[in-house]
């Protein structure tokens with residue numbers, strides 16, 4: 001992959017481990033992120049996502065494993081390294097008396113080649129709030145400010161830990177546009193999210209973590225063999241639901257179209273990323289819309 005920072009991986013993690021007391025939060029996690037790539041880490045609550053991200057950001061020490069972020073060990077990396085990293089902290093309350101405009105301008109001064117603070121404020125949709133104090137913002141607006149502070153330094157690598165939690169749908173869409181523009185700039189992004197649609201929309205690659213380990217990874221289209229799954233064509237005939245599982249749904253639909261004027265209640269179902277994700281977590285995957293055995297019996 002050719003980016004403004006060459007071809008060295010942005011993140012390399014092998015055998016990462018972290019324990020809190022009796023809890024093995026990260027248990028042999030491996031991860032590679034190429035420069036310019038957008039990777040989404042998915043996983044249930046408590047899977048070890050935030051712990052991993054905090055270790056990569058240099059905010060938490062690991063017990064074991066190899067970690068390199070932009071070529072350096074985050075535990076020992078210095079200020080020049082930190083200036084290349086964009087961190088979106090979760091709900092910090094420091095500086096809450098300062099206004100949006102003051103904060104973004106203030107943070108921009110810490111970096112050698114910052115983005116224009118006004119452009120960043122526009123990009124996160126806070127233009128109308130530029131004179132409002134941080135503590136007077138709503139939860140979603142506060143989160144957008146956190147994102148602004150994370151990207152104003154024009155970082156090479158941005159960590160986004162659940163960036164759109166608390167966003168309304170419109171704010172989420174404009175945030176996705178913002179991530180797309182960071183992608184165009186060649187920024188590497190590691191994000192964690194519980195929104196499958198967000199991962200599907202933004203990520204080049206999805207990594208599923210459970211119990212502190214990677215259990216699956218792939219592109220959003222191919223995760224868990226999703227692309228190779230058969231489609232289910234379903235329709236109603238003689239008052240009963242009929243369905244066919246097939247690799248060639250277009251042909252099936254064409255055959256049905258030849259028999260009916262309009263195929264009653266025609267549906268073509270593919271497994272969604274959420275179906276595949278939930279299936280992976282259960283250790284067994286099921287195609288979308290696949291009836292349970294009992295329901296299938298009833299359909300026959």
Ligand SMILES: Nc1ncnc2c1ncn2[C@@H]1O[C@H](COP(=O)(O)OP(=O)(O)OP(=O)(O)O)[C@@H](O)[C@H]1O
Nearest residue numbers: 020023024025043044045046047048049050051052
């Ligand atoms: N500072 C801490 N002290 C003790 N245990 C912790 C600490 N931080 C996290 N844990 C535990 O480690 C495990 C992993 O937590 P982590 O926050 O990394 O998970 P997560 O995947 O980010 O979860 P979520 O989706 O809920 O944010 C959990 O069981 C959590 O309770």
